[in-house]
Amino acid sequence: MKRLGDTWGTTGVAMFVFLKGLDHVLGKEGSEAALPAAWRLYERLQRTFTAAEDIARLRQFEHLPAGSLGREFWEYCQRHGFPLPGQPGAIPFDAVRHDVIHLMAGYGPDREGELLLVAFCCGFFGKRRPHSTGRQVVGPGRLMYTLRLPGDEVPATVRHMRRIARELGRREGATVSEARVERAYERGRAMTVDLLNGWDYLLVAHRPLEELRRRYGILPE
Missing domain, CATH: 1.10.287 (Helix Hairpins)
Known part of the structure; x- marks a missing residue:
């Protein structure tokens, strides 16, 4: 156990x-x-x-100031019907970061938003580890699927992002343009923080979301 x-x-x-x-x-x-x-x-x-203190910290998001990362994330979950850990049907606590990054990037939790998020994350992730292996599990609720990254590498070029867009369009009928994928990748490359490693969203949940986006170099879409 x-x-x-x-x-x-x-x-x-x-x-x-x-x-x-x-x-x-x-x-x-x-x-x-x-x-x-x-x-x-x-x-x-x-x-x-799931640690009781982790559940308690997420529950406090509802009571944080309007416009803060935590409050905006709580509202994001309410809009999309996402229960938080501690509630039935919730994702594991360790997976909450995925949806927090959705909010940081400004991409929705649909198929197109998931693809854009992969491109966005590969932008900042690939700067440190351009040849890391792995898969990305993406998809909102009833549209879960696993997307194998080309060559089992985290893509470090826009060309790879375009290939993903074409593959997703062929497999899933996604309509996101390659230009948006390219822009998502560029936005990730411009960032000053790796949101997947060494960043604790709980420590900055009280800070204004727009302030954090500026601080981390998240460009407008």
Whole structure:
């Protein structure tokens, strides 16, 4: 159990994506009827491995000043119907950062927004690790899927971003333009902070969102 707790950030996301994939195939009621034990297990593990202090800190976002990162994120979750950890159906705490970066970048949680976020993150991530391997799990709610990055590398060029746009359009019917993908990548490259490593959104949740965007060099779209 301790080993599972140590890896819950990764294991929990994988389990959540799998169950949401069933939502897409069967519909939420169908997936819950087909695998009720799996949903119950997921919720039980969430309660077990999510620290009470982390849940409490996220709940405080609602009460932060208007315009702050925390308050804007709380409103973002309300608009899109995203429960926070500690509530049924929530993503694992370690995955909250993904949606915080959506807010920082200004991209929505739809297929096109997910693709733009991948390009945006590859911009700042690739500056430090242009040849890192891995996959990016993207997709809102019932549109979860796994996108293999070209050559299993984190792309470090606009050319790779264009290939992703074409591939996503072919596979998923996404309509995002290659120009927007290129712009998202450029916005990430211009940043002064790696939002995936060494950045703690909880420590700056009280700061104005627009101030943080200026401080981190996040350019307008």
